[in-house]
Amino acid sequence: MRYVALLALPLASMTGAAPPALDGIQYTVKPGDTLSGIAERYLVNTQQYKPLQTAIKLAIPKHLQPGTVLTLPRALLKTVPVDAHLAAYNGAVAIDNAAPKAGMAVHEGARITTATNAFATLILSNGSKVTLPSQTSVRLTHLRKIILDNSLDYQIDLENGRVETKATHFEDPNSRFQFKTPLATSAVRGTEFRVAYSSSGDSDSLTEVLDGAIHVSSPRSSYAAVIPKKTGAGLSPTGTAHIEELLPAPRVTNADGVQKDDLVHFVLAPVSGAQAYHIQLARDAGFVDVFSDVKSTAPSADFADVPNGHQFVRATAISKTGFEGLSETVSFTRKLNSIHALVEHGGHGGFMFKWIGNGEGVTRYRFQITREIGSTPLVDEPGLTTHDIELTNLAAGVYYWRVAATQFDDGDTSTSWTDFNKLTVAAAGR
Numbered sequence: 001m002r003y004v005a006l007l008a009l010p011l012a013s014m015t016g017a018a019p020p021a022l023d024g025i026q027y028t029v030k031p032g033d034t035l036s037g038i039a040e041r042y043l044v045n046t047q048q049y050k051p052l053q054t055a056i057k058l059a060i061p062k063h064l065q066p067g068t069v070l071t072l073p074r075a076l077l078k079t080v081p082v083d084a085h086l087a088a089y090n091g092a093v094a095i096d097n098a099a100p101k102a103g104m105a106v107h108e109g110a111r112i113t114t115a116t117n118a119f120a121t122l123i124l125s126n127g128s129k130v131t132l133p134s135q136t137s138v139r140l141t142h143l144r145k146i147i148l149d150n151s152l153d154y155q156i157d158l159e160n161g162r163v164e165t166k167a168t169h170f171e172d173p174n175s176r177f178q179f180k181t182p183l184a185t186s187a188v189r190g191t192e193f194r195v196a197y198s199s200s201g202d203s204d205s206l207t208e209v210l211d212g213a214i215h216v217s218s219p220r221s222s223y224a225a226v227i228p229k230k231t232g233a234g235l236s237p238t239g240t241a242h243i244e245e246l247l248p249a250p251r252v253t254n255a256d257g258v259q260k261d262d263l264v265h266f267v268l269a270p271v272s273g274a275q276a277y278h279i280q281l282a283r284d285a286g287f288v289d290v291f292s293d294v295k296s297t298a299p300s301a302d303f304a305d306v307p308n309g310h311q312f313v314r315a316t317a318i319s320k321t322g323f324e325g326l327s328e329t330v331s332f333t334r335k336l337n338s339i340h341a342l343v344e345h346g347g348h349g350g351f352m353f354k355w356i357g358n359g360e361g362v363t364r365y366r367f368q369i370t371r372e373i374g375s376t377p378l379v380d381e382p383g384l385t386t387h388d389i390e391l392t393n394l395a396a397g398v399y400y401w402r403v404a405a406t407q408f409d410d411g412d413t414s415t416s417w418t419d420f421n422k423l424t425v426a427a428a429g430r
Contacts, residue, residue, distance in 0.1 A: 024071035025148055025174045031066045038070070042148045048076050072148065079144035081108050082125040082152065088289035091118025091134070108143040114161070119290040126152060127168040128177065129286070133293060136161025137199075141180075151175040160199035162324075164287075166192045181205040184235040187215045191229075194324060204234035208246060208323055216241075232323035247271050247317040247325030250299065255313060255330040260337045260416050262358060264306040266313055268299035271325070274317035277301070278324055282312050285329055306334050308360060336360070337416045339405040343423055350392030351423070353401065357387075357416075361409025369401040373420050396427035 027038065039049035083105040086095070092115035093100045106112070106122060114120055114136045122130045124143070132138060142155035151174035156163070158181045167177055169190025179186045181197035183205035191212025197205045207216050209227050217224040221239025232244045250268040259265070268277055279301040280293040294301040295318075312331050316324040341355035357363050365384040368377040369391070378399075381389060400420040407414045 024073050025077065025146065025151065027070045027072050027148060029064045029066050029068040029070065033064050033066070035064065038072075042072065042078055043076050044078055045076070074146070074153070078147045079153065080147060082143050082145050083107055084122045084124050084130075084140065084143060087121045087123045087129070089118070089120040090289070090291045091115060093118050093120045106140065108140055110140045111137065111159075112140070113137045117292065119293075121288045121290070124154060124168075126170070126175075128154075129166045129288060130156065131164045131287065131290065133162055133164070133280075133290070136163065138163060142178075146174070149174055152177075154178065155180060157181070158195055158197045160197065162194060162196040164192075164194045166286075179207075183218065183220065183237060183239075184233075185217050185219065187217075188212070196322070196324075201237065203322060204236050204242075206232060206234050206323055208232045208325075210246075210326065230326065232319075234321065234323070242321070244319065244321060244323055246323060247273055247319055249326040249328040250274075250277060250315045250317050251328070252313055252315060252330050252332075255332045258414070259306070259332060259334045260359075260414065262304070262336070262338045264303040264332075264334060266301050266303075266315070266332075268301075268315055270299045271317035273319060274299075274325075275320045276318040277315055278318060279313065279315045281306065282314075283309075285312050285331070287312070287314065287329070306336075308334050308336055310334075335407075335412075335414055337405055337407050337414045339365075339403055339416050339418050341403045341418050341421065343401070343421070346390040346392070348390065348392050350390050351394065351425075352388055352390045353403070354388040355403045355405075355418070357405040359405070359407050359409075359414075361407045361412075364406050364408075366404040366406070367401070368403075369399050369423075371397070371399060373400050394425045396425050399423045399425065 035049040035053055039046045086100055086102060086104050086106055088102060089100050094113045095106060096110050114132050114134050116134050118134050120132045137159040139157040141157050142153045144153050151172050154177040156179050158179060167188050167190050177188050179195045186195055186207045192210040193214050194208040207214060209229050209231050211229050213226050213228050216227050216233045218235045218239040223239055223241050227233045230246050232246050234242050250271050253267045253269055266279055276295055276297050277299055278295050280290055281303060283289040292303050310331060310333055312329055314327040314329045316327045318324050337359040339355060339357045343351055343353050346352035366382040367389050369379045370377045400422055402418045402420050404415055404417045
């Protein structure tokens with residue numbers, strides 16, 4: 001396990017990090033302002049100006065000096081809702097127990113859950129992207145804009161599972177974006193990161209910083225730190241923390257070839273220190289539209305029911321402490337063209353060779369049989385439209401045979417062969 005030291009730098013020195021809590025927003029008094037007038041314009045309850053009057057020791061609330069800076073508590077300020085939108089989803093996703101629809105508005109307070117092998121991606125009002133993999137549940141606790149200065153206030157509570165976020169940088173100082181679990185708060189002003197938490201309560205709350213930096217704090221202790229990129233921070237139920245460098249991205253070694261088989265198969269270069277790997281497929285390079293993922297203890301994965309087309313794969317290595325590491329996205333081409341064959345005794349004393357092909361477009365088959373692999377075939381029948389061929393009067397001996405499927409689809413041609421199969425023909429009477 002590799003560990004990294006965190007420098008005690010001021011928060012402002014860490015690009016993208018947010019302070020632990022923004023309790024108030026500053027307001028500069030203008031000529032003619034009164035506390036009651038400020039309360040009427042900006043506070044939820046106009047009577048809440050009285051605590052402000054006490055705090056600034058102002059005898060007469062109408063007497064405000066222009067240029068005075070007041071800190072107005074964030075919780076008291078008027079807001080308007082700002083919606084998120086469901087950019088893409090796959091599988092069984094529920095939003096407040098309702099069926100999802102791509103492009104639909106998702107409101108503050110909504111609860112979103114994804115079932116096994118289900119995925120959802122939200123786009124927030126400032127363009128930030130939040131992706132929920134399978135078996136995840138979140139609550140959109142705050143999606144609002146503060147009327148005082150049009151700053152944004154986002155808070156997403158992770159109840160179970162994992163989220164990945166690419167947060168658009170806030171230009172104004174008062175906007176905030178927080179992810180909360182029962183064990184940790186991750187505050188950000190613009191970066192790329194993940195948060196993971198298990199509702200079973202038997203593991204730490206994990207924050208994985210892919211780019212920029214994040215301020216992580218614990219509600220159960222005094223722990224607070226800025227976590228730099230390529231680093232993970234885990235907070236335990238007691239509030240203790242451990243910091244770990246994220247594992248490097250595994251390289252996909254076979255992304256170049258066309259994936260023709262029934263199962264799409266990827267092989268990864270092993271990563272030292274990894275206990276498992278997480279491989280995801282998406283229709284876009286930004287992984288907004290994720291449609292399948294696999295976790296595997298081996299550096300490889302198989303995917304069923306992958307549609308044809310140009311798609312994308314990415315993989316992460318999972319450390320022994322549960323952190324997912326860095327990832328690298330690569331494209332791949334899927335063109336299903338599988339062929340399966342068998343041989344059985346025919347009805348005329350010979351042998352019946354049968355096959356079935358899977359894929360799109362017009363398919364023609366080719367049958368070959370030979371005495372030795374690599375030698376000229378005894379039978380070579382191309383252009384077959386049937387799914388079988390019967391051979392009779394085969395002399396005793398050993399044969400090798402195979403079948404090819406050639407697809408013709410929109411001007412593209414694709415050929416797949418079975419492996420050579422061995423057939424031993426016994427001498428008569430044996």
